[in-house]
Amino acid sequence: MRILCFSIDLPGHLDWGGYLKTAAELTRRGHDVLWVSGPAIKAGVRAAGVAFAPVPVTGWQHVMPPLASGLSPHDREMARRRRALTVWLDPTSVLRAEQELAAIADDFRPDVILIEPFAAAGALWAERRGLPLAVVGRPAQPPKPPNPRRLPNPAIPYVKKLLKTAGLKGDYWDMDRGQPRSPHLHLDFFSREWYADLPAIEPQTVFCGGLPAPKQPLDFPTDARPLLLITLGSTFANDEAFFRIAAESTLLAVGMPLIATGQRAPKVLASLQDAPPGPAVIRDWIDYDRVFPHLAGIAHHGGMATTHAALVHGVPQVITPHAGDQYPQAARVTQAQVGYGIRAKDFTMENAPLILADILWDPEFAKKARAMAETLRALGGPARAADEIEKL
DSSP states (O other), X not given: OEEEEEOOSOGGGGTTTTHHHHHHHHHHTTOEEEEXXXXXXXXXXXXXXXXXXXXXXXXXXXXXXXXXXXXXXXXXXXXXXXXXXXXXXXXXXXXXXXXXXXXXXXXXXXXXXXXXXXXXXXXXXXXXXXXXXXXXXXXXXXXOOXXXXXXXXXXXXXXXXXXXXXXXXXXXXXTTTTEEOOSSEEEESSOTGGGTTOSOOOTXXXXXXXXXXXXXXXXXXXXXXXXXXEEOTTXXXXXXXXXXXXXXXXXXXXXXXXXXXXXXXXXXXXXXXXXXXXXXXXXXXXXXXXXXXXXXXXXXXXXXXXXXXXXXXXXXXXXXXXXXXXXXXXXHHHHTTSEEEOOGGGOOTTTHHHHHHHHHHXXXXXXXXXXXXXXXXXXXXXXXXXXXXXXX
């Protein structure tokens, strides 16, 4: 098979619990696999043994407009959500990305295209060419029944504008939820139990779980205190207050903080290094496969890859969501009793030390997290995902 993989150019969007690992597995099986994205992630894809073709844009706007000052907490939250939608659904950016993708894909002539949920240009190109599409990282849900009292999803106007500009019907879009949906295959690296809040999931969804990384030595010194990772991923890392509250709270909870600011927040990194929040390990980037087997807990934003890494390694977690699907992830962590979902405005020095002490020292959280890890392991991980793609 000739398999094209497309993602936006952020390291966290290579994963989704097993996206890049599935591409690597398909490559090992002898398929022609080509990953298309921005040059910033070339090294990570090539290191996995997958062929890479760069494009100058992927449809994702990396420079987020600043939020206006003086907003009320409610208005600030609404502005943050609108900004998050513009970042990946702006028609000008996405259509330019589709043109760049087409220049490569039309020559490669894939049998199937794989995209992650925010790779909107890939969904457009697949529909325009009538190519089988697999969405990696999110289950397919059925259309919602009519309900005049239900508020519309705020993403829908953005998707409608994008499709109108592109001249497409939206055959590969969920027009109730404002996200790509394939009639062919959705690969999700969690489990059906994880989505207990979703009453129905369409049959083209295959749950593949995931496998933990083997334990390797850390590349920084530790002590006897349990290690807790603090991260906000790549897009939302410009929040120094969160890093300081989480690190100081970890120390009060008798844990050792490991801060990963991301490589897109150099000012935050420099400020934390110049005035550290106590004896913390501070990095701009960490290797999840190396670090997660050593963690006792994690405080983060609820990104899909980070949430999944914590689950497959049996690590209790605290999520303070910022946008999009981070909110349901936070709710599911609480529902599964593997940690807490906390609103960002409630993650303060008054309650954060107690919250982090719970996930570090309460054995029930660790027990539930280990049980979830075993459930995910039994589903097969990237090998199961590769089997499903070969059936297309």
